[in-house]
Amino acid sequence: MAHSTEFRGYGPATLAATSGFAILAAGAQALWLPDVANHISGYLAIWISTAILSAGLIGVQMITRTNRIHSGMADEMIRMAVEQFLPAAGAGVLMTIVLVRAVPSVLWMLPGLWQVIFSLGVFSSCRFLPRPMLAAGVWYLLSGLTCMMLADGRAFSPLAMGIPYGVGQLLIAGILYFTAEEGGDES
Numbered sequence: 001m002a003h004s005t006e007f008r009g010y011g012p013a014t015l016a017a018t019s020g021f022a023i024l025a026a027g028a029q030a031l032w033l034p035d036v037a038n039h040i041s042g043y044l045a046i047w048i049s050t051a052i053l054s055a056g057l058i059g060v061q062m063i064t065r066t067n068r069i070h071s072g073m074a075d076e077m078i079r080m081a082v083e084q085f086l087p088a089a090g091a092g093v094l095m096t097i098v099l100v101r102a103v104p105s106v107l108w109m110l111p112g113l114w115q116v117i118f119s120l121g122v123f124s125s126c127r128f129l130p131r132p133m134l135a136a137g138v139w140y141l142l143s144g145l146t147c148m149m150l151a152d153g154r155a156f157s158p159l160a161m162g163i164p165y166g167v168g169q170l171l172i173a174g175i176l177y178f179t180a181e182e183g184g185d186e187s
Contacts, residue, residue, distance in 0.1 A: 085124065092117040119138075143167075
């Protein structure tokens with residue numbers, strides 16, 4: 001039954017907060033790292049910390065919300081949600097490690113690659129999320145490809161991560177908010 005039920009464990013307010021985290025991270029990068037190419041460890045620290053903070057917030061809220069909304073199926077629903085997104089997250093982590101250690105000359109591709117990989121996680125999760133969520137997957141795919149296409153000095157711009165994740169997470173939050181089935185389902 002859990003496989004045919006739409007997952008409602010992601011809260012719109014939480015996803016909107018992660019949009020704010022992305023914008024704050026872009027601001028921090030702009031203030032503290034004007035020359036990312038020579039301070040890649042600082043860049044990685046800002047964006048990996050932002051990803052971990054966002055994932056932690058989403059995870060905690062997902063557990064409490066899923067237990068409230070899906071009750072008896074909560075554990076199965078959470079397992080399915082994690083299984084859908086975990087391969088993309090794992091690929092993003094491993095790809096980052098390999099590029100940093102073995103091919104630092106192509107690190108300019110990281111913002112675009114992270115977005116493309118994130119889009120794959122969104123696409124794989126779409127089968128148990130509201131149909132309009134496909135738009136979020138398309139957003140991340142197109143923004144990632146655009147970042148890679150603009151591969152010159154703009155590759156590490158704070159805007160290359162701040163705009164795609166800021167807008168993308170707001171898009172996801174909006175989709176979840178407007179497709180909520182219950183009046184109390186918005187949080």
